[in-house]
Amino acid sequence: MKMLTNNDKITVSQTVALLITTMLATGILALPRNVANKAGSDGWLLVLFAGVLSFFSSMIVGALVKKFPRDTFIEYSQKVLGKIPGYFLGIILILYFLFISAMSVRVFSEVMNAFMLINTPRGFIIATMLITSAYIMRHGIEPIARAGEILLPVLVFPIFAMYLTALPRADFSELLPFLDTPAKTLAIGTVQNAYNFLGFEILLMVGPYMRSPERVMWALLFAMGFITLMYLFIVVIVFASIGVEDTRILLWPAMSIIRTIMAPGGVFERLDALALALWTIASFTTINGMYYAGTLAAAHLAGVGEFKFFVTIFLPWVYLISTIPGNPLDTMRWTQISGVAGLVIAVIIPAIVLAASTVRKKGGSAS
Amino acid sequence: MTDVFSKLFSGKKRDIYFERDMSPDKSKKLKKDIKENEKEIHEYLYDCDDVITRDFYMGQAQKHEMALMYIDGMVNKGDVQEEIMKSLMLLSRQTPLEYSLGQNFFNMVKEGLLTAADVKEVDNFGEAVLGILSGDTILFIDKFEKALIISTRGWEKRGVQEPTTEAVIRGPREGFTETYRVNVALIRRRIKDPNLKVKTVKLGRHTRTDVGVLFIQGVAKPTVVDEVLKRLNTIDMAGVLESGYIEQMIEGDWLSPFPQLRRTERPDVVAAGLIEGNVAIVTDNTPFVLLCPTTFLSLFQSPEDYYERWYIASMIRLLRFAAAFFAMTFPALYIAMTAFHPGMLPTDLALSIAATREGVPFSAVVEAVVMVFSLEVLREAGVRLPGPIGQTIGIVGGLVVGEAAVRAGIVSPIMVIVVAVNAISSFAIPNYSVAIGFRLLTFIFIILAAIAGLYGIMMGLLWLTIHLVTLKSFGSHYLSPFVSFRFSEVKDSFVRGPMPSMEIRPGYTRPEDMDRMNDRRHDNMEKAEDENADK
Structure with missing residues (x-):
């Protein structure tokens, strides 16, 4: 019964939703601690700088999408760099996407185990999450983007509302002293926290599925701006509510303050279950985006049109990768590694490909 | 997933277009001799004792032999006597007939003598027999290889009454009836537009049910109309007794708990749907008309939403969505x-819940399943029993048994509240089929919550979301307008915007003509102001 409207193209607003929901993940729960450790009360500046830096870095990917509006990274890297290096990069890309989805689902299961389902086996959470992801992925890019569109408001409004309830107890003098951190520390911290804004690299694979790729920059600007403001808001609220010093010692400070919030009217004693319900959605969309990009890359690399096969094939591998870290702290270390890998994949490699394509004059006009 | 199931369950593939006509062949032509025709018809309608044949002669010389055939009880006998027999046997004598008319005699009868309004010529047995079975009267004239079908349909039928399933406080009280023509007329009366098209097909090998496809040309998308007709033509069933048969045969995903066509017994709802660009499917013998394409949101709408002022309508809509959520997840x-x-x-609430659960022998899950289950049984029993007894069952079941169960310590009072709120919420959804779908999901969510708590519920909601975003109704997104988001359409979604602001038709029907209204009040006001300024 496929008829009338069945094109595998996504609109600009769907792209924005896909980008935001992919970027927004459980990483935010640890973000206040990371920035507090780096720059103390100036930590929120790091978020702002990292957001701006990430936007400029994401423009490289955007430029590639504009230059090769019909190809995915797999195709144009082979066109530009030659068959074998391109192929090699493609494999790295697949591994990266699968690794990131594995880490996302792992971090999610850690948070779940820590706050909500203390006795539930980790494997159960990871498996149900991955199977749910596989279910939507088998329907292709359009439903994923549509789900992103639906889930974005469901996700964002309650998160804002939830943190707003912490406002009455907030003490904004916690944000002082202002600009007490040396510029060098700020710069290093900015780069180190830029990985929280990763997720836009799915455009390497999703780019050609955009209905109007020429507007990719706007999509990136909007998504990045939105995420930066949201992170900024959460970090500021966390700092103001529990203080910079306490933020440093909590594993997931953004989650911890929710545990202390009492819903107005005393309907709920704590909002953590609601928050975790929301993080379930956030992680789900992140895993979707990454996993889908991975299977798409595999399908393109293998030169077959059918990606559903890879969804199933990769499932046990993602599960296995996600069980590598031994404990929550270990997971954190692995997340840091994946962050570094992400910067390489999302910024350095695209920059090389873009530069090479300009030198060798391949691809359409990069206007 | 659907394709796997389809492969498992569907039998051998059948040709899409094939004419399966259980009635006699259309290629079998009528004969010249009236007796032979009569005999032939009697052979087709062998052992059908309700078929009446009436032979008579016409004219002063009683030269022209004629025969009437019809089914007793399906024709209006008064019509047969007054408009056919009387005009042919008595009134015809007042006009001096040329008896040498020859071939023109047939036309003379058809055009000059019969006073019945609706007369058609047929030349084959197929249509003749179908006509008789549909309640028409057939008139054979000797020495002609054709016959006349005179529409004399008239049988005992229910009148237009207030619909029982979709009651409104404000709005028309008319509902559809079981008669196809009456139903189409009820719609036509609301849309006096030559662009309102009615295409009729006959479905069901035995039932030969009239099924009409209605749409407004220039508004409804032609591809959707074609798709509806195409899907209707694929239906090859022994019988089509209710629009539910058609609904289930043409919907895209039959694994879904949600209906992909909207059904209504209200002509005003159908008219509103047609104006929005829907295609309506009217089925004979049932007051339920189907509308497609449909969206998840439209299943939550009541016609009153558009008749009441928008604040009230918006609030009621929001209430319904909250109700739907509780109907699904509250237990x-x-x-x-x-x-x-x-x-x-x-803490206080947790303690009081714990206190009421004191002495209850079962876990909350068992309690919930038992209570929801017994409530379903009660609901079903209430529907089956005749009116007054049904109410008694509700009171006895709901109040007496519930109270006794709590007193006996089998269930906790809070669980009774939870299940009652859950049930009442489901009755606040206007569309019964959707409400039942949600009640079905209640059980699934109870199981999910029993396995993994809130995480299980979240997973269930995610699966539901995934299902809904992939679902389509005749090419339209089921979750429209929230997918392929258009801000202008949010006005008519969770809320209902002020009437003058709804300037375009909803996009999910992909109408040919988007322009719905033009609020000219301001033009006039500005004009008046200008005129005043001029003075």
Whole structure:
């Protein structure tokens, strides 16, 4: 019964939703601690700088999408760099996407185990999450983007509302002293926290599925701006509510303050279950985006049109990768590694490909 | 997933277009001799004792032999006597007939003598027999290889009454009846537009049910109309007794718990749907008309939403969505809260729940399943029993048994509240089929909550979301307008915007003509102001 409207193209607003929901993940729960450790009360500046830096870095990917509006990274890297290096990069890309989805689902299961389902086996959470992801992925890019569109408001409004309830107890003098951190520390911290804004690299694979790729920059600007403001808001609220010093010692400070919030009217004693319900959605969309990009890359690399096969094939591998870290702290270390890998994949490699394509004059006009 | 199931369950593939006509062949032509025709018809309608044949002669010389055939009880006998027999046997004598008319005699009868309004010529047995079976009267004239079908349909039928399933406080009280023509007329009366098209097909090998496809040309998307007709033509069933048969045969995903066509017994709803660009499917013998394409949101709408002022309509709509959510998840949420996350509840509430559960021998899950189950049984029993007894059952079941169960310590009073709220919520959804779908999901959510608490419920909601975003109704997104988001359409979604602001038709029907209204009040006002300024 496929008829009338069945094109595998996504609109600009769907792209924005896909980008935001992919970027927004459980990483935010640890973000206040990371920035507090780096720059103390100036930590929120790091978020702002990292957001701006990430936007400029994401423009490289955007430029590639504009230059090769019909190809995915797999195709144009082979066109530009030659068959074998391109192929090699493609494999790295697949591994990266699968690794990131594995880490996302792992971090999610850690948070779940820590706050909500203390006795539930980790494997159960990871498996149900991955199977749910596989279910939507088998329907292709359009439903994923549509789900992103639906889930974005469901996700964002309650998160804002939830943190707003912490406002009455907030003490904004916690944000002082202002600009007490040396510029060098700020710069290093900015780069180190830029990985929280990763997720836009799915455009390497999703780019050609955009209905109007020429507007990719706007999509990136909007998504990045939105995420930066949201992170900024959460970090500021966390700092103001529990203080910079306490933020440093909590594993997931953004989650911890929710545990202390009492819903107005005393309907709920704590909002953590609601928050975790929301993080379930956030992680789900992140895993979707990454996993889908991975299977798409595999399908393109293998030169077959059918990606559903890879969804199933990769499932046990993602599960296995996600069980590598031994404990929550270990997971954190692995997340840091994946962050570094992400910067390489999302910024350095695209920059090389873009530069090479300009030198060798391949691809359409990069206007 | 659907394709796997389809492969498992569907039998051998059949040709899409094939004419299966159980009535006699259309290629079999009528004969010249009236007796032979009569005999032939009697052979087709062998052992059908309700077929009446009336032979008579016409004219002063009683030269022209004629025969009437019809089914007793399906024709209006008064019409047969007054408009056919009387005009042919008595009134014809007042006009001096040329008896040498020859071939023109047939036309003379058809055009000059019969006073019945609706007369058609046929030349084959197929249509003749079908005509008789549909309640028409057939008139054979000797020495002609054709016959006349005179529409004399008239049988005992229910009148236009107030619809029982979609009652409104404000709005027309008319509902559809079981008669196809009456139903189409009810719609036509609301849309006096030559562009309102009615295409009729006959479905069901035995029932030969009239099924009409209605749409407004220039508004409804032609591809959707074609798709509806194409899907209707694929239906090859022994019988089509209700529009539910058609609904289930043409919907895209039959694994879904949600209906992909909207059904209504209200002509005003159908008219509104047609104006929005829907295609309506009217089925004979049932007051339920189908509308497609449909969206998830439209199943939550009541015609009153558009008749009441927009503040009220918006509030009621929001209430319905909240109700739908509770109808689906309330017992599950209760289980998740009490069994998995008691810390989330305020301490006093958690303590009072624990106190009421004191002495209850079962876990909250068992309690919930038993209670929801017995409530379903009660609901079903209430529907089956005749009116007054049904109410008694409701009172006895709901109040007496519930109270006794709590007193006996089998269930906790809070669980009774939870299940009652859950049930009442489901009755606030205007569309019964959707409400039942949600009640079905209640059980699934209870199980999910029992397995993994709030996480299980979240997973269930995610699966539901995934299902809904992939679902399509005749090419339209089921979750429109929230997918392929258009801000202008949010005005008519969770809320209902002020009437003058709804300037375009909804996009999910992909109408040919988007322009719905033009609020000219301001033009006039500005004009008046200008005129005043001029003075």
